[in-house]
Amino acid sequence: MSNNQYEFSESFARQMDVQDTLSGFRDRFYFPQINGKEAIYFCGNSLGLQPKTVATYINKELDNWAKLGVDGHFYGEDAWYHVRKKSKPALSAIVGAHEHEVVAMNNLTSNLHFLMVSFYCPDQTRYKIITEAGAFPSDMYMLETQVKFHGLDPEKCIVELSPRAGEYTLRTEDILMAIEANKENLALVMMAGLQYYTGQVFDMKAITAAAHQVGARAGFDLAHAVGNAKLELHDWGVDFATWCSYKYLNSGPGNISGIFVHERHAENQELPRFAGWWGHDEGERFRMEKGFKPMYGADGWQLANSNVLALAAHQASLDIFEEAGMDRLRAKSELLTGYLEFLIEKISGDSGVLEIITPKIPNERGCQLSLLIHKGGKSVFDEFYKHGVVGDWRNPNVIRLAPTPLYNSFIDIYQFAKILEQSLQKFA
Missing domain, CATH: 3.90.1150.10 (Aspartate Aminotransferase, domain 1)
Structure with a gap:
């Protein structure tokens, strides 16, 4: 209209x-x-x-806890051991991904740090990160400390892109030009999918393609994009992304985050990661043995067991999203x-x-x-x-x-x- x-x-x-x-x-x-x-x-x-159904969803899990105790992990409807799987159909539809490319876990900034361990691996040649100037503070602090963790100088490694004089938003052509200008040293493009201050949705497809063209990776903070903008993360070839669920996904204050990892990385043994037992092969998880074997797809980036009550509130909203489309x-x-x-x-x-x-x-x-x-x-x-x-x-x-x-x-x-x-x- x-x-x-x-x-x-x-x-x-x-x-x-x-x-x-x-x-x-x-x-x-x-x-x-x-x-x-x-x-x-x-x-x-x-x-x-x-959502008005949140209390019902949470009370169901409280009832399971009361009646089953520890057995709730393995018995009853929606046993907690596999509870993460329930959110996958809705999440994959919302972000444009395969179900094995997404999982609900942790919170957004934690997930950014864990994903950076895998996808920001600077060396003497490639060490720069491109992001937008004025990014949300969590992203700025995360990038700054990740660079310092590798013993590098944020002033030399982080390239912040600003709008042209007299403009408020970034032009896609300027982002692509910056990628080309830094191609020899560029390790990663890591920026918002939707800029929180201006409301601009970035062209993630074009940005990802440009990053890959010069040998860099591309990841996005989708806090303000998920459940809001149209996303096709798999088809766009995005390497990784994460989001929170308490904004447009209506899952409650500070509630659980989620991640996307493209399937081409699902079995890449060369990627470093900070592992936890919930990311280990669930068929062998309770053997309690040394030697981390990651689960296939995004599930392999999990650390601790699922937050059942948080996922219940999350699911109340996701079920509405599935119905609405x-x-x-x-x-x-x-x-x-x-x-x-x-x-x-x-x-x-x-x-x-x-x-x-x-x-x-x-x-x-x-x-x-x-x-x-x-x-x-x-x-x-x-x-x-x-x-x-x-x-x-x-x-x-x-x-x-x-x-x-x-x-x-x-x-x-x-x-x-x-x-x-x-x-x-x-x-x-």
Whole structure:
């Protein structure tokens, strides 16, 4: 739908909701309240809402624990010894992978460190890492300390790419040029799949191909991309990726992460790794013998046994994703985000208060729009919140709004627009 087909009217928004085949999923989530009213929740990019089935899923495992004790590992429905397998069908569909290429485990930054052990192996010739400037702090700290762990200087090894002067997002051509310019010394391209501050989705397919062309590897932090952007990790040839499950995957604060490792690395004995017994061949695991034999695929990067309660909460949301389907979710997301963009631009006009810095092209963004605040600063954000809008403030002057297709509606967008219209009267 093009912008000239949108309308700034309540009747249009309600009609769009009537036509929305995913509208019923909204009722499967709990919404927080502000001043006694249901919030307009645009903060799934920080923490997704709780599915109403989470308590049921967790209580089932608590009941198994109560009734079976340690035998719950091997007996009963969904025995814990194999519980990781239950999430694989949904995860593989969400990230575009084979089931043996994904596994839910640990948390995001831990997984980044463990994957870097395998995929960042600098030598005298290849030691550089390309990433985006202004990456999320966890990624910056992870890369810095990984380089230092190898006795190298981050200032000489980490190449940070910034947008051109006067621009807010990176051009794909500039990323590819940087890969070519550093090809003799490049070991790894490791960056976000979706940049948390601007909302830009990077061209992971082109970046991966360019990295491989010069003999480097490519990995991605998909914290803001998973469950949001269209992903085809296997077909794109990505070497590795990891993500968190508490943003768009709605699995609960700080909940379990997941990893992707391309199948071409599944049996590569040359890759170093930090091993644990849950990554060891499960047919021999309880022999308790020396000599690590990794399981095939991503499972071979596991360390400790599965966090059963965390996986239960995770599965409550993944089952909803399987029912909804990523193609339908993505189609609705483009409409929702397009409507939000249309209304923001229509209302803010030439006021000079707001500027959208997220790309306009749908396949270059997810559901998030980042608004640069030129007047009023955080007071604009606080004004939104007073009127029931839950968004996200990022220093120094950006508001992030993320209408999420599983639980947000077109009437949410319209109601936000009326609040925006009212708020701008104070700051224009």
